Amino acid sequence: MVFEEQTLSGVYLVDCDVFGDERGAFARAWMPEEFSARGLETRFAQGSIATTRHRGTIRGLHWQVAPAEQVKTVRVTRGAVFDVVVDLRRDSPTFRHWVGTELSAENRRLLYVPAGVAHGYQTLADDTDVFYFASAPYSPGHEAGVRWNDPAFGVEWPLGAPTVISPRDAAYPDFRAAGRVR
Numbered sequence: 001m002v003f004e005e006q007t008l009s010g011v012y013l014v015d016c017d018v019f020g021d022e023r024g025a026f027a028r029a030w031m032p033e034e035f036s037a038r039g040l041e042t043r044f045a046q047g048s049i050a051t052t053r054h055r056g057t058i059r060g061l062h063w064q065v066a067p068a069e070q071v072k073t074v075r076v077t078r079g080a081v082f083d084v085v086v087d088l089r090r091d092s093p094t095f096r097h098w099v100g101t102e103l104s105a106e107n108r109r110l111l112y113v114p115a116g117v118a119h120g121y122q123t124l125a126d127d128t129d130v131f132y133f134a135s136a137p138y139s140p141g142h143e144a145g146v147r148w149n150d151p152a153f154g155v156e157w158p159l160g161a162p163t164v165i166s167p168r169d170a171a172y173p174d175f176r177a178a179g180r181v182r
Contacts, residue, residue: 013111049129051129059120065144071112076129
């Protein structure tokens with residue numbers, strides 16, 4: 001596996017070693033010892049699949065607050081997304097910065113998202129499946145989010161405004177309005 005730390009501390013893009021022949025391809029998708037050698041979380045309490053029907057849909061930007069913070073790994077198993085993470089860790093030198101990358105079934109990349117970092121994505125293809133592992137179970141009382149177009153972050157979504165977005169995601173307050181930035 002090849003680990004590439006992104007511009008946000010603790011966020012990694014992980015490429016699998018792919019072995020191909022006339023039958024197709026084989027890739028090791030999860031190697032806990034390679035993650036733990038870098039000090040990354042390897043114990044996961046929940047696995048989830050999100051299926052999104054329409055290209056241009058935005059899901060996010062979400063995170064879980066203490067004491068139910070989550071580390072996530074994110075991989076696309078069908079279709080493609082532009083995956084975005086926003087650093088919300090106040091003590092981080094990249095606080096309020098964001099990074100985006102394409103994850104697809106074709107490139108087999110995995111994104112490692114540390115606790116305290118918001119996550120979301122815009123689908124680049126119809127009928128996209130995204131598979132998550134999370135270090136803690138989802139806790140409705142600890143969910144948080146900010147709007148996809150919050151000016152505090154200036155995320156540049158490749159397809160612009162969403163074709164579909166949940167009412168909850170569309171109604172999240174700006175980071176500043178929620179009193180999260182002084």
